[in-house]
Amino acid sequence: MQGRGDRPYHHGDLRRTVIETAQDMLREDKGWQFTLREVARRAGVSHAAPYKHFPDKGALLAELATLGFNDLREQLAGATERPLRSARAEFIAGAKAYVQFGVTNPSLYRLMFSADVDKAAFKQLDDAAAKAFAELLGILERGQQSGAFKKHPVRAQAAAAWALVHGLTLLAIDGQLLPEKVGAKPVDAAFAALLEGLES
Amino acid sequence: MQGRGDRPYHHGDLRRTVIETAQDMLREDKGWQFTLREVARRAGVSHAAPYKHFPDKGALLAELATLGFNDLREQLAGATERPLRSARAEFIAGAKAYVQFGVTNPSLYRLMFSADVDKAAFKQLDDAAAKAFAELLGILERGQQSGAFKKHPVRAQAAAAWALVHGLTLLAIDGQLLPEKVGAKPVDAAFAALLEGLES
DNA sequence: CCGCGAGTGTTGACGCTGTCAACACATGTT
């Protein structure tokens, strides 16, 4: 699949292969409880080979989470970059892309927000997460500037919006948002509820 | 601590002791990656003794999660049982109790919504979770009946409200709701945002 | 052209885990 025929004694790009194999296993299984040894087996190397590229399993998980946040940020940026009709449309486009990302990569999404990966210990991870959060802040700021959103402190709004999409994503991953439990289009309904308010 | 002096050969109430020990470890550590053997050690029994009471570790985790949902339901019921001034006050009281529960028992809360515990395989767990959700539904229904909340499908509102509190709780657990990142009272601000809407 | 050192992969070991089977003890029933 990766051409070049030759497989020298030294794998050549084990680091990338380990990451990709782990990403595959994250997609297949339902948790990040895959074993490093299984990753090595699939990559066709010995059980200790990955240790030449990652100090321990936590470092690999942190790397996966970092890549996940980068991907998420790109998805958000992509969903909102071309000019949209309204602040509301932009907000919904971003939020849908966010939920979509989580539903498409459930184990990865869970890993990104898991306690098993120590954000404080991996600066890159923290940066990647902050940049993804900044996309959300941008949407709200533009909405405020256009006058479409209330001019409350934007970071407080962001906390609310982030909490809502984060919670929705996890509920969706858990299959809690089935139509018979929660109505026909729960995600759209939830966005509408947040934008318009619950109170009459 | 548990009186009665005598410690017969047969522990007498190992099941309860195992559960309580595991709950303690859930409180101490930051994950549910405690080991069954350590639980047994602390309980003062041999490493295989817990297997006489739980078929495997997953069953113990499911039991802990079930107890957690029961506790959560009680907290919610307690916070909203005495008549409150308004639907809004009742909603906020319930939501605060919810977030408080999560922040007070972070590992337990995470466990309850983790993929590591298979809801489908433990009917009691599913029931306990559904009953907790029903508390939320009740709040919203009463709010609608009093005319304070919009008469949208209550289950869709519930999805939005649950997503918000669930997301807020997890963000709070992760320490993401620091005032300098997100304003002074992020939880209150988020509730206000949901109730009143983001749009101006 | 040679030799060597750094980088990367392998082998084998350690202590730990979850789990199981075989055994030991205590108790209540017949």
Add this chain to the structure above:
DNA sequence: AACATGTGTTGACAGCGTCAACACTCGCGG
């Protein structure tokens, strides 16, 4: 008094994360 049942113990197994020692390759200095 004998025993079946429930509960605890002991010892084993495979698999895990991780480490140390060793092996192979390749590129560079001489």
